Amino acid sequence: MSLTELLAALLSAAGVWLTAKRQMACWPVSLVAALLYGWVFFTARLYADAALQVVFCGCLFYGWWQWKTDGAQGDTALHIRSLSAYTASTGLLAGLVGGGLWAFCLARFTDDPTPLADAMLSSYSIVAQLWAARRHTASWLMWIVIDTAYVLLFLTRGLYPTAVLYAVFIGLALQGFLRWRAAEQxxxxxx
Structure with missing residues (x-):
């Protein structure tokens, strides 16, 4: 465990908690966490997850802009959107195709010890992050599944604080789902 990993874990938890509460501060907090985790994952040879942090930075700026342009200033100002069947299907298919391509590249060109898991979880994390930026309640359900799988991956890589963090994320994602579902209703x- 490094100080960088511990700080990244704490900031990530704070970012998810703020997102569940629909607070604008979630974006800059999550941005710093993503930058720190980029380094942690790179040094652990989880290259897809390291690259994912770079993509997350772009998604975080996008989400920050989305929420800002919708005029969200407080907890009740941010409206939740329903996820259409088309958007859900497109996102799930894009995650599968993107993950498959990413896994092929990782297996062929890197020493990633778990290329399929690393790639698929990273690919679907992008889908979940974009759904969160667009304020779809279903993003939280996807995060529950992804975070559960990540706990197992991080345990196998010896990233114990991060595994604990992702176990906490499961609870925060459940809280986010319940809050956002109530707001959507x-x-x-x-x-």
């Missing part, structure tokens, strides 16, 4: 009744 309120939005549907009002609008």
């Amino acid at each position: 309120t939005d549907q009744r009002l609008g």
Whole structure:
């Protein structure tokens, strides 16, 4: 365990907690966490997860912009959007194809010890992050599945603080799902 990993874990937890509460501060906090985790994953030879942190930085800027342009200033100002069947299907298929291509590259060109798991989890994490940026409640369900698999991956790589963090993420994702689902139902009744 390094100080960098511990700091990244704490900031990541804070970022997810702030996202569940629909607070704008989630974006800069999560951005710093992603930069720190990029280094942690690179040194652990989890190259897809290291690259994922770079992609996350782009997704975080996108989400920050999305939430800002919707005028979200407080907990109740941010409206949750329903996820259409088309968007869900497209996202799941893109995650599968992207993960497959990424796994092929990792297996062929790197010494990643778990190329398929690394690639698929990274690919679907991008889908979940984009769904969160677009404020789809279903993003939290995807995070629960992804985070559960990540706990196992990180345990096998000896990243114990990160494995614990992702176990905490499962609980935070459940909390986020319940909060966002309630907000979505309120939005549907009002609008």
